Amino acid sequence: MEQEIVEQNFSPMAPAQIDRLVVRSGDLKGELVAFAQGPRYARRLEARLDEAADRLGHLDEATVVETIDHFALQYRLADGSTVVERFVAQRRPPLSEEERAMLLGWRDVVEGVFEVKHVDRSAATLHNLVDDLVYRVHSNMGWRALRKLRTGMFAAARIVPLHPDTDAWLITGNLSTYPRGYGAELAQAAVQTLTAHPQLLRRNPELLRKGWEMQAEARADFIDLFGTDLLILTPGEAQDRLREYHRHRQEKILADLDDTAAAKVRRDGPSLDELSALPEDLLDADTIGLVCDEIEGFCYYADFGRLDALFTDPALVRDRASLTQLREYLNDDSVSPRVIRRLVQRHPENADTVFRALLRKQSFTWEQDGEELLRRRKKSHYDHEPLPGITPVGTRLAELLRAR
Structure with missing residues (x-):
């Protein structure tokens, strides 16, 4: 950091x-x-x-x-x-x-x-x-x-x-x-600004590089623990896996600290419950796609299991709810095009059948038309270079945060 x-x-x-x-x-x-x-x-x-x-x-x-x-x-x-x-x-x-x-x-x-x-x-x-x-x-x-x-x-x-x-x-x-005594409070404001506007990392190539390194390390730990970077779980199972993952990460980090610093992290850092909490709007989902993506970091997708089943068995295109779910993913700007590509990559042999039914266009093929479809429906995701999902902070800001 x-x-x-x-x-x-x-x-x-x-x-x-x-x-x-x-x-x-x-x-x-x-x-x-x-x-x-x-x-x-x-x-x-x-x-x-x-x-x-x-x-x-x-x-x-x-x-x-x-x-x-x-x-x-x-x-x-x-x-x-x-x-x-x-x-x-x-x-x-x-x-x-x-x-x-x-x-x-x-x-x-x-x-x-x-x-x-x-x-x-x-x-x-x-x-x-x-x-x-x-x-x-x-x-x-x-x-x-x-x-x-x-x-x-x-x-x-x-x-x-x-x-x-x-x-x-x-x-x-x-x-x-x-006054200089306000440093700790202002440091918290700086973190909030950086969290809300991670594009500010682009001003500092060193911070940007560090963010990518930290994200790669976090993803490697996730894959080491679960054997994959994508889990399809119920909300309860997802919180259990997240708790397991963050406990694993915490133990790894604490092992590199001296006893005093480790005790301070345990006392002042976020609890495992806080780290493992899911967004409120996901708690009622049937399943959650928990993804630790190479580019986007941690992502959560509601009812991902239904879409995975659709691409596994294209006969489910007759199920209106499944096609509606895919249409919502495609039209929702908060859903990354990378997750659509994941569904296709998991079941490439069925992608044409699914999208032909969704778009009512029998000439559609994913190989020829898929990327153009994503660029049209997910335009904002192509307007800028991606940023790491982990936002590092500078040495001085870290010092002030520790003082707080």
Whole structure:
């Protein structure tokens, strides 16, 4: 779980050039915000503010600033473009190439919980607990905006690249600061952010590599224990197997720790019951497909046994409930195309019969048409590179979590 903090490779751009860009960014950000708040986008921005108020139960100044900032830089309009892209295209007089590149780079927003490593007269060096990267961050509001930062403090902020030709970064929106004693609580917030948005791992190739390694190890343990990476079980049996698996993993991990650390894990770590708990919506299923997949990690599929029986005995295509179940799997975007492929790979000789009955298309063959069917029905699964199902954390974040 531990790795070295990855430092950004800072650009050799001269400090005077960076200072000039920081100052210019302030003027252009003001123009962009005014553009986003203009009558053309008023209805959509008001809807975003209403959503924020409903989510939080109130609407304070910080939330308004953050909502407008997100709307200007990241919100997708009906044609897929962003407000900042339209601003860059429509601004008169036209922006210079340097200014265009700077503003379009702002779409790459990093939201994080940062530990302050160093502060000088022009910038702060911040370690993001979420992606375990270090950023040198400026403010277009000048030194006064950074003056409240002290080494060892923490901050929550949104930052954007200053310009593609430099690795300097720029605060966008609010900068919330916290004393160093808040580290443990903020570490928990960082974990929640990373768990909810595992795509943040892509910013740090080292963390991403570690995640794949951890997942491969967990899967190898599952296969060593059960002889396969797929079990079809009742909910009760599934919880028993999960308990057995997590006990096996826990014993393996504890064997590598000293007595003090092992005692702390036993005392403070999640219980076997917590680790083995199934999602509530699976408890009433007849069977559960418990998969420890090479790419997607642990996956649970309700009533998987019925589909496995369908592909085992294609005469069951006359059973409307079985075909309905397969249609739901095919149309449900939360169901990975990999699980459909698994059913086919387990019973390849029967796939054509099953899908012809489902699609009412006698010319269908899985070999020729199967992948196109999955790409059409499961489009979102092909829009990005996969991520490991296990999300590792950096060394410093792990330290703060242990302190909590």
